[in-house]
Amino acid sequence: MTTATPSAIPMARSWHDDDDLRAVEAVLVSGVLTGGPVVEAFEAGVARFLGAEQAVAVNSGTAALELALRASGVGPGDEVIVPTFTYIASAAAVAAVGATPVLVDIRPDQPTVDPAAVDAAVGPRTVAVIAVHLYGHPAETGSIAAVATRRGILVIDDAAQAFGAVDAGRMVGSTGTACLSFHASKHLSTGEGGMVVTDDAAFADRLRRGRDHGTVGAYLHASLGSNHRLSATSAAIGTVQVGRQQAWLARRRAVAAQLGAGLPQVAIPPRAGAEPSWMSFPLRIGPRRDMVLDALRHGGIDARSYYPRTLHEQPGLEGVARRMPAPVAARAARELLCLPCHPHLSDEDVERVIGVVASAVASG
Ligand SMILES: Cc1ncc(COP(=O)(O)O)c(C=O)c1O
Structure with missing residues (x-):
């Protein structure tokens, strides 16, 4: 078989x-x-x-x-x-x-x-x-x-x-x-x-x-x-x-709604008054973020950490940028991951993504 x-x-x-x-x-x-x-x-x-x-x-x-x-x-x-x-x-x-x-x-x-x-x-x-x-x-x-x-x-x-x-x-x-x-x-x-x-x-x-x-x-x-x-x-x-954007934006929003409903504990709800266009769907996972990313990749799902380091930590900006305190961003770089949220995902694709995240989060 x-x-x-x-x-x-x-x-x-x-x-x-x-x-x-x-x-x-x-x-x-x-x-x-x-x-x-x-x-x-x-x-x-x-x-x-x-x-x-x-x-x-x-x-x-x-x-x-x-x-x-x-x-x-x-x-x-x-x-x-x-x-x-x-x-x-x-x-x-x-x-x-x-x-x-x-x-x-x-x-x-x-x-x-x-x-x-x-x-x-x-x-x-x-x-x-x-x-x-x-x-x-x-x-x-x-x-x-x-x-x-x-x-x-x-x-x-x-x-x-x-x-x-x-x-x-x-x-x-x-x-x-x-x-x-x-x-x-x-x-x-x-x-x-x-x-x-x-x-x-x-x-x-x-x-x-x-x-x-x-x-x-x-x-x-x-x-x-x-x-x-x-x-x-x-x-x-x-x-x-x-010419395709109106339909694609509607589909992105539908995918985001499905992801949000399936992953309420880790989704980042939009601010009141904001209607995101969902280039990707961010989750706040916490310290086990990399473990969840590995599980997604293992399941054939191309999730990413956008971004694994803040610009404070970019060597190319050393001596170029002035840095203000940014503890919230430093934490986000450790704890957030982004799921695919594009118009070419089927409802079944989205359910698969939800299933992998939910079981990885539960097993952590
Ligand atoms: C937030 C942000 N600004 C600027 C850019 C630069 O765009 P481009 O790659 O087309 O130069 C990107 C590209 O990913 C981006 O994500």
Whole structure:
């Protein structure tokens, strides 16, 4: 007798079909492989979806952050507050423009930045805060905006993991400035890619110049920048993917509801007023986190520790960042794990995930 091995459940799935193929083919046949109407159509599609006024496509989420900082005038001598519990790009972009990342703690009940910690970290050189919406959980946008207004600093949303997240009835990116990633692991995948969405037309013009070596005319460069242009083939895939987001977000939310109902002791409930877009589903396991991760992997389930160390502990930021106390984040790095929560999971997949977590937690 043979026992069927359960199929692997990936953390994310970049999903494409004939529509994507036809869109890429049309670009190849057109001969316009960068810039042009296909990139503009993608920008318009994302702006429409998020309720943003302006959108500027670039070639990664990291580039989006870097450009948004540069176009805001952030540079050497400035400090930018960043939660220490995030992907390295949130702080690396600050360092890339010559400013100093100031690493602060997260909330005890959420994986997102603590507005009180932001307030406490503001110093004479602070010019901005990067609000990271981790796992698709919106950071506390209202309180962060209140601190920022009172302290006279800018807010830039790092929505790389949060396409379609809603806080207090507003889609992240519909106001202010937000940076998106279209990496293969994200909600909307073009392989690599990113975008800055903003409600400020003059700022969007600076971003457009910034993504293209400060170009203001034929071989005329008003400022120094870099090449952050998105290819038209990626943009063509992106436009097809935008059309799927509504249905996929609904499915992500249904998967999250099923996971939350099945794992009530370890799930992290969203803050009141927040509607996460669930890039992944975080659990607070406690000291046995690595044992539960091993059980999931053994069961063919690609769960992850996002992130096993805070930015305080990243060697690459040694001597680069200013570190504020962050005991809550340090604990989260030891105790949290993330489950897959994407639209390509069946109800049976989700039950399997719940079963493995529940029995690992019970056996610990
Ligand atoms: C929170 C966060 N910010 C920024 C980025 C950077 O995006 P990209 O990988 O497209 O450069 C990522 C990517 O994973 C991310 O998770």
